Amino acid sequence: MPILNFIMTSEEIDKEFQEAYKRASRTDQKFPPDIMLQFYAYYKQATEQEGIYTPSGEDDVRNAFKLNALLQIKGMSIKEAKKNYIDLVNRYITE
Secondary structure (H helix, E strand, C coil): CCCCCCCCCHHHHHHHHHHHHHHHHHCCCCCCHHHHHHHHHHHHHHHCCCCCCCCCCCCHHHHHHHHHHHHHCCCCCHHHHHHHHHHHHHHHCCC
């Protein structure tokens, strides 16, 4: 999966991540479920401070898909998750 191709400091990554999150939060674009799950998993991995995040809610099927997406990136560093999230936003959000 392509990641930002240049060396960035942690501060630059954090800034780009926050800007990417703002873009993603403001978009009206609709995405297929698999892309939404990627956004979800990278964001949770990038922002969860205490290990793996466990989805909650009453929809067991939706929670199973979320958990599967999280397990696919288990072990990914916070820095890598932020870079992947930024890349995903840049690839799919055209606003």
